[in-house]
Amino acid sequence: MTAISPDEVAHLARLARLELSGDELRRFAGQLDVILGAVAAVADVAASDVPPTSHPLPLTNVTRPDEIAPCLSAEQALAGAPAREDGRFRVPRILDEEL
Amino acid sequence: MASTFGSSGGADDLVRLSASDLAQALQRGEVSAVEATRAHLARIEAVDGALHAFLHVDADGALAAAVATDQRRAAGDELGPLAGVPIAVKDVMTTRGMPTTCGSRILAGWVPPYDATVVSRLHAAGLVVLGKTNMDEFAMGSSTENSAFGPTRNPWDTTRIPGGSGGGSAAALAGFEAPLAIGTDTGGSIRQPGAVTGTVGVKPTYGGVSRYGLVAFSSSLDQAGPAARTVRDAALLHAVIAGHDPRDATSIDAPVPDVVSAADRGAAADGIRGLRIGVVRELGGEGYQAGVQARFAAAVDVLAGLGAQVGEVSCPSFGYALPAYYLIAPSECSSNLARFDGMRYGLRVGDDGTRSAEEVMALTRGQGFGAEVKRRIMIGTYALSSGYYEAYYGQAQKVRTLISRDFAAAFEQVDVLVSPTTPTTAFPIGERVDDPLAMYKADLCTIPANLAGIAAGSFPCGLSEDDGLPVGFHVMAPAMADDRLYLVGAALEAALASSWGGPLTTLVPDLEVPP
Numbered sequence: 089m090t091a092i093s094p095d096e097v098a099h100l101a102r103l104a105r106l107e108l109s110g111d112e113l114r115r116f117a118g119q120l121d122v123i124l125g126a127v128a129a130v131a132d133v134a135a136s137d138v139p140p141t142s143h144p145l146p147l148t149n150v151t152r153p154d155e156i157a158p159c160l161s162a163e164q165a166l167a168g169a170p171a172r173e174d175g176r177f178r179v180p181r182i183l184d185e186e187l
Numbered sequence: 188m189a190s191t192f193g194s195s196g197g198a199d200d201l202v203r204l205s206a207s208d209l210a211q212a213l214q215r216g217e218v219s220a221v222e223a224t225r226a227h228l229a230r231i232e233a234v235d236g237a238l239h240a241f242l243h244v245d246a247d248g249a250l251a252a253a254v255a256t257d258q259r260r261a262a263g264d265e266l267g268p269l270a271g272v273p274i275a276v277k278d279v280m281t282t283r284g285m286p287t288t289c290g291s292r293i294l295a296g297w298v299p300p301y302d303a304t305v306v307s308r309l310h311a312a313g314l315v316v317l318g319k320t321n322m323d324e325f326a327m328g329s330s331t332e333n334s335a336f337g338p339t340r341n342p343w344d345t346t347r348i349p350g351g352s353g354g355g356s357a358a359a360l361a362g363f364e365a366p367l368a369i370g371t372d373t374g375g376s377i378r379q380p381g382a383v384t385g386t387v388g389v390k391p392t393y394g395g396v397s398r399y400g401l402v403a404f405s406s407s408l409d410q411a412g413p414a415a416r417t418v419r420d421a422a423l424l425h426a427v428i429a430g431h432d433p434r435d436a437t438s439i440d441a442p443v444p445d446v447v448s449a450a451d452r453g454a455a456a457d458g459i460r461g462l463r464i465g466v467v468r469e470l471g472g473e474g475y476q477a478g479v480q481a482r483f484a485a486a487v488d489v490l491a492g493l494g495a496q497v498g499e500v501s502c503p504s505f506g507y508a509l510p511a512y513y514l515i516a517p518s519e520c521s522s523n524l525a526r527f528d529g530m531r532y533g534l535r536v537g538d539d540g541t542r543s544a545e546e547v548m549a550l551t552r553g554q555g556f557g558a559e560v561k562r563r564i565m566i567g568t569y570a571l572s573s574g575y576y577e578a579y580y581g582q583a584q585k586v587r588t589l590i591s592r593d594f595a596a597a598f599e600q601v602d603v604l605v606s607p608t609t610p611t612t613a614f615p616i617g618e619r620v621d622d623p624l625a626m627y628k629a630d631l632c633t634i635p636a637n638l639a640g641i642a643a644g645s646f647p648c649g650l651s652e653d654d655g656l657p658v659g660f661h662v663m664a665p666a667m668a669d670d671r672l673y674l675v676g677a678a679l680e681a682a683l684a685s686s687w688g689g690p691l692t693t694l695v696p697d698l699e700v701p702p
Contacts, residue, residue: 100565103572104521105528105545107553108561116562119623123566126624127510130582133589140584141591143407143437144393144640144666150436164300168532179530180544 092121201226205690206272206366206420213260213271220253220260220271224315227273231317231364234698239339240349240358242278243286244318249273256313269423270313275365277356278319279326280411281400282306285316289402290324290334290352293527293534293555303400304432305369305411312427317365320355324557325524326376326404328352329629332620333559340616341384342695343656347613350380350629356414357384361692367424368414373405374512375608375633377412378645382608382659385647385691387421387676388414390633392666393640394439397432405519406437408512408637416690418646418676422450425669441667449670453677460494462674463601469505470606470632470661478651482658483607486648489682490605490675500601502593507586508635513627514570514583515638521567524560527552562623591639598665603675606632608645608659632661642669646676647691649683657691 094113097120101108108116162175171178201223204212212218228246235241256271276282279289281299283306288294302310309316323333331339331354341349342362349358356368357380370377372390381388389412396411403409413424429443452458466487471480491497529535529551530544537550556564570579597604610631619626636643641663648660660679664671680690687693 097565100568101561102549104564104568105525105549105552106556106561106564107546107549112558112561116558116565119562120565120569123513123562123623124569127513127566127570127579127583129510130507130514130586131578133504133507133582133586135582135585135589138585138588140581141587141638142584144591144638145437145439147437152433160300167300168297170529170533170535171538177531180538180540180542180547182544184543 092117092124198226198229202230202363204366205417206269206415207417207423209366210269210272220256220315221250223271224249224253224273224317227317227365234362235364237340237345237698238342238358238362238364239337240320240355240362240364241275241318242288242290242321242336242355245285245316248285249315249317252310252315256315259313267312267427269367269427271315272367273315273317273365274309274367274369275317275320275356275359276306276309276369277322277353277371279322279371279402280306280369281402282316282319285319287319287402288336289326290322290336291555291557291560292335293551295335295534297533301400304397304434305428306400308428314367314427320353320359320368322355323352324560325402325520326352326371326373327520327559327563329375329379329626330616330619331355332616333557335557338616341613342698343384343613346615347656348383348616350383350613352376353380353414357381357386357388360384360386360414360416361695362698366416367420369411369428370414371401371409371411372637373408373516374637375630377414378633378643378659378661379609379629381414381645383613383657385657385695386414386416387418387644387646388412389421389425389644389669389672390636390642391425391429391669392439392642394437395443395642395667395669396429397435397438399432399434403523405516406523407519408516410637416692418453418673418680419447419450422446422673439667444667444670446670446673450673450677453674454681457494459490459674459678462495462603464490464495464497464675465500465597465601465604466497467505467604467606468499468501469503474610474628475607476611476651476653478653479607479609479611479658482649482651483660486660486679487605489679493678493682498601500597500604502597502635504586504589504593505635508590508638509627509631511583511586511590512630512634512638513566514579515587517563517567518570518580519567521564521571524564527555559623587638590635594635594639594641594665602664603671604663606661608632608661612651612654612656612658636663641666642672644672644676646679648679649691650694
């Protein structure tokens with residue numbers, strides 16, 4: 089098992105959209121290394137012929153009747169918004185300006 | 188049923204009543220819901236500075252609900268058995284008009300526009316919601332030290348942890364701030380706090396209680412359930428919150444096991460005669476505190492003395508439950524917590540007009556999440572990434588299958604499995620905060636039940652001789668056989684309570700309350 093470097097933690101943090109300080113990167117590198125080393129024990133189990141379980145209940149396609157029912161009003165849905173404009177969520181730009 | 192514990196009297200006595208006895212006093216008109224609510228609010232006022240079990244106390248809402256219940260009773264309305272009884276709700280369940288933070292800065296100040304189904308059912312049954320209890324951030328932790336708003340303290344010893352993630356709910360019970368509480372259990376977050384605070388905590392069968400409005404951590408493992416000071420109280424609450432909910436696609440559409448009858452049967456003579464009990468060989472021995480092992484063994488002897496058939500059962504894959512859990516839960520959490528992006532609700536950081544949405548998301552999550560949440564999101568991101576998926580997440584899912592097979596084979600031989608709930612009693616605050624693996628081991632015995640989706644509960648079995656702190660007795664039963672937990676828990680309680688003078692929490696030392 090390869091050790092997790094601060095650079096790899098930075099890569100994971102980018103994938104997970106977590107802005108971390110240099111101090112956090114160093115601290116987490118050591119901790120993630122220990123945790124991943126411990127959980128890697130699952131590899132010791134001979135399970136090549138064992139089917140995976142993703143969920144305790146064998147459910148497929150749970151549906152409900154397609155009926156009109158009350159739902160949140162726009163005002164309720166927007167009540168917790170960090171910023172709003174014209175009855176919508178206002179968000180920072182999502183495209184680069186040159187695009 | 189005759190009054191088992193305590194008697195009603197002054198306000199201090201009211202908070203020490205079991206929910207069952209308080210409900211009877213309410214039904215007989217000896218006390219009003221408003222009086223009961225005021226007594227608990229006064230207790231919270233007096234002791235929560237020392238315990239910090241609550242993140243939010245809704246005194247006005249609680250009193251209004253109590254008034255409404257008293258009016259309905261006066262009008263002769265048909266009321267549920269727990270109508271008028273106060274309850275504390277873990278801050279991971281959404282509550283309309285009441286803050287819901289999940290112990291996280293990223294949700295500080297968020298007021299949900301809807302109630303969780305569990306909360307709706309509490310309201311419909313006339314229970315009085317006192318407020319929201321402290322927890323490890325997004326239910327990730329075993330000590331409540333991962334709350335962004337400061338730790339909760341264990342009423343047995345305020346220098347020690349109350350367990351986690353639902354330490355607030357457990358401390359509220361042991362501190363007599365509420366007779367009932369709602370918890371959620373992903374890897375032990377109801378049962379482990381129950382064990383270390385000398386209270387009862389049950390994780391129902393996965394799908395037994397609706398997850399609608401339970402802020403998701405690991406969707407295939409999360410399960411809400413009841414917590415209380417007595418077994419019968421937990422059963423009464425279980426009956427209120429359990430049952431099919433069309434708003435949760437994973438909710439089981441089948442009758443709820445009759446847990447209240449089971450609790451009454453277990454407490455009666457010969458209640459568990461002939462019941463087959465299997466002690467899990469792999470959940471004991473090295474790494475388990477001597478005082479915990481001794482109390483557990485004594486409780487097993489008590490059950491054998493009551494006529495249960497006790498034997499040892501081996502579950503060989505349980506040794507891999509902890510590593511499998513710490514891959515599966517972080518993987519699901521890395522996906523579930525993607526919703527906290529600072530766009531629609533909650534914290535938003537750095538939106539100064541120059542930064543992109545992606546940059547604002549990263550800043551918001553970097554500042555809004557605490558260390559354990561960040562660690563788990565990154566572990567999950569790693570385990571799910573291309574090249575590592577099969578070795579980590581894929582293999583963990585296979586181990587999950589093997590654990591379910593171990594349970595299935597064991598339940599061919601026995602009716603319930605038992606173990607200590609936790610390897611140790613409550614540890615000192617601060618002892619494990621910088622050692623994630625040591626913290627994870629608190630859930631060694633509770634995790635297999637979550638992975639398999641079966642029912643499990645923790646019941647007080649006494650105080651450890653080495654440190655005088657509570658020890659939990661863990662009972663596991665097949666899916667949809669939740670009633671067996673209460674049968675065994677009630678038998679144990681009935682046999683041991685006379686030596687404690689009531690439920691184990693009767694022995695909680697008086698908190699030093701500032702004048």
